[in-house]
Amino acid sequence: MIDVHNLVVQYGQTKILNNLNMQVKRNESCAIIGPSGCGKTTLLYQLAGLRKPNEGKIIINGTTLTDIRDKTGVILQNYGLLPWKTVWDNAGLGLKLRGFSKNHRDNVVKMILTELNVYQQRRQYPTQLSGGQQQRIAIARAISIEPDILLMDEPFSALDAITRESLQDLMIKLYHQKQLTIVLITHNIEEAVFLGEKIIIMHPSNGTIKKIIDNPHFGDKAFRNTTDFHKLCVEVRSEMAGRPS
Ligand SMILES: Nc1ncnc2c1ncn2[C@@H]1O[C@H](COP(=O)(O)OP(=O)(O)OP(=O)(O)O)[C@@H](O)[C@H]1O
Numbered sequence: 001m002i003d004v005h006n007l008v009v010q011y012g013q014t015k016i017l018n019n020l021n022m023q024v025k026r027n028e029s030c031a032i033i034g035p036s037g038c039g040k041t042t043l044l045y046q047l048a049g050l051r052k053p054n055e056g057k058i059i060i061n062g063t064t065l066t067d068i069r070d071k072t073g074v075i076l077q078n079y080g081l082l083p084w085k086t087v088w089d090n091a092g093l094g095l096k097l098r099g100f101s102k103n104h105r106d107n108v109v110k111m112i113l114t115e116l117n118v119y120q121q122r123r124q125y126p127t128q129l130s131g132g133q134q135q136r137i138a139i140a141r142a143i144s145i146e147p148d149i150l151l152m153d154e155p156f157s158a159l160d161a162i163t164r165e166s167l168q169d170l171m172i173k174l175y176h177q178k179q180l181t182i183v184l185i186t187h188n189i190e191e192a193v194f195l196g197e198k199i200i201i202m203h204p205s206n207g208t209i210k211k212i213i214d215n216p217h218f219g220d221k222a223f224r225n226t227t228d229f230h231k232l233c234v235e236v237r238s239e240m241a242g243r244p245s
Contacts, residue, residue: 001026001061001181002047002149008055009042009207016042018207019056022200026148029175029182029218031196033189033236034210038202040185041077044153047183048074060149070098073147075155079138081126087113088122091140098145105144112140116170132163139167143174153185168194169221176219189240193232194224201239211239 002024009017016039024030032040045051046058049068058065060072073094081090091113092105100108113119116136118129126134135155142150156164168191175182186192192199197218203210215232217223 002183003059004043004047004056005059006056007043007046007053007058009039009046009051010054015207017046017053020208022209022212024181024183024198026181027175027179028197029180029184029195030198030200031184031186031192032200032202033186033192033196033240034202035204035240036187038204039207040202041153043202044074044151044183044185047149048072048151069149070145071147072149072151073142073145075138075142075150075152077153078158079126079134081134081137081141083126085125086122087118087124087126087129087137090126090137091122091144094141094145108144109140112144113137116140130163131159132167135159135167136170139170139174143178146178147180149181149183151183154187155184156191157187164191165224171195172219172221189233189236190224193229193236194218199232199236201236213239 004020004022007017007020008015032043034040046053049065060069088109092109095105095108110119113122116139118133118136118140121129121133126137156167159167174180184195193215197215199213199215200209201211213236217228223229
């Protein structure tokens with residue numbers, strides 16, 4: 001469903017992404033991991049249609065991406081909530097921008113805030129919430145538009161380990177429930193292994209993909225506590241460090 005074809009993105013003369021190719025199948029969850037500065041966010045912006053490539057193209061469901069898509073939900077770094085709007089209004093923003101009626105927005109926002117366990121906070125402002133709650137609102141906003149693709153840039157990096165794991169579990173639930181295609185950017189090896197059905201390791205410096213690892217255990221919340229999980233973490237870590245596992 002997502003087909004990235006010979007993508008080149010450059011700032012000035014520097015090629016950040018250099019003939020990058022990748023595919024993500026429908027209802028696949030793909031984790032992209034790599035060291036700081038390798039171009040992960042640059043790639044996510046491309047997938048979101050927020051910036052045009054210098055060369056190459058991204059084809060989604062057979063159509064070349066030229067702009068943002070209505071059916072792509074995006075969660076950028078630091079939640080992206082508007083501090084002057086309440087939880088309720090933040091959660092409904094994606095629907096509002098897409099022109100949905102107030103009645104439809106109210107129904108959907110109520111359902112999703114309840115589902116994500118933050119309905120009680122609906123009248124509060126983002127600064128009055130914990131990081132985990134803020135992230136739930138960002139997820140609510142992205143999910144409310146019924147996306148077929150969900151793009152996330154380091155969504156849980158600022159959270160403590162337990163909150164992060166509970167939100168990772170939530171993502172697995174939403175993935176199954178809503179048949180999402182997910183692309184997740186992360187620095188965190190455990191997160192990539194838990195949330196990546198396909199784990200893409202980016203090259204540290206040349207703007208390409210170093211290795212793709214398929215993860216047959218993806219999708220089971222219990223996976224985190226298995227030896228297969230730890231083995232896969234070791235494999236990803238070794239690849240990133242450039243040594244054999
Ligand atoms: N607007 C810009 N102008 C010039 N260079 C940029 C711009 N945005 C990003 N870069 C450079 O492109 C490279 C890749 O940046 P990018 O943010 O995609 O990396 P990243 O892998 O997401 O890093 P991090 O994990 O630290 O977020 C970096 O060297 C960065 O300095």
